Amino acid sequence: MQEKSPSIPSIDSHIHLDQYDDDAIRQMMQSLPNHQVESIIAVSMNKDSCQRIELLSRQYPGLVYPAYGYHPEQPLPSRQQTSELLEWIESRMNQLVAVGEIGLPYYLRQELAAREEKLDEAGYIQLLEQYLQLAAKHDKPVVLHAVYEDADTVCQLLEEYRIRRAHFHWFKGSAATVKRMAQHGYHISFTPDIAYEPEIRELAALYPRELVMAETDGPWPFEGPFTGQSTHPRMTADVCREWAAIQGLSEYEARQILYANTCNFYQLNG
Structure with missing residues (x-):
């Protein structure tokens, strides 16, 4: 007998929604229910990005949850720019689900x-x-862009500021750093490259189940079986399937875990 399709929805825990064009966003939002994607966490790059994410979260309530921040892979902003964005974010604390992407x-x-x-x-x-x-x-x-040795610096800062809810997206790092992060209860998320990257698959086998989420980091493109495809939140199903196989779980069990982890971390009404 063929196994029924899992009924547990998925959540894309990290996507740059503002970097898609309007038509792509409209089509994506309309298609989410068909792919059992309940919602997405839309992270921001800078003030313009934050403002567009805010508009999208209002346009698609319950589907798009905003996170506001300044992505570090950019030139340093001026003091005035930083001050303005921090004030802008602080005035919207009742809207956002996280501060990010930062790192x-x-x-x-x-x-x-x-x-x-x-x-x-x-x-x-x-x-x-x-x-x-x-x-x-x-x-x-906080949603963090911090890989390899940078993750150690960030861990130190998280400890200093006593921040327990930290999401290291698409993480890569040493065994010692992985152990440190797990001990502090920091979450990580896997992208579709879990299907073909040995380093990521090794991490997926080791990291505590209760601290794992699925993401796409769209519109970042992927290789392997995803070559040539536009990155879409539906790919969280592929992440779940691969993680389930690595963990020795059924797809249904894996979906339950990833869904609950994401809802609990971001305090969503799942």
Whole structure:
């Protein structure tokens, strides 16, 4: 007898919705129920991004949950720009589900090093601290871009600001860092590359089940079986399927866990 399709919905815990064009967003939102996607967490890049995400969350209530922040893989903003965005976010604390995307610029650092240029490490850490302070003040979770050695710095800051609800999206790092994050109860999320990246599959086998979510990081494109496809929240089903196989779970069990983890972390009405 063929197994019935899982009835537990999925949630895309990290997507850059504002980077899709209007037609793509409209089609995506209309198609979510057909793919058993209940909702998405839409993260922000900067003030323009925050403002568009705000509009989209109003246009699609219950489907789009906003997170506001400043993505670190960009030039440092001016003090005035930072102050304005922090004030803008603080005035909307009743709307957002998290502060993010924030973190440290690992890939920008690599690019600058290749050109024999130096990153303003202190400036980016100071910027991150301001957002962590805001999150701590209002007891909001944070969505983090922090991989490899940057994750250790971020863990230290999270401990200093006593932030427990931290979501390291698309995480990669050392065994020691993974252990530290798990011990503190920090969440991570897997993208569709769990289907073909050995490093990610190894992490998926090790990280505690209760601290895992699914994401797409759309519109970022994926390889392997997803080559040529436009990144869509429906791909969270593929993430779930692969994670279930790695964990030795049924797809139904995996969906239950990922759904509950995401609802609990972001305090959604799941």
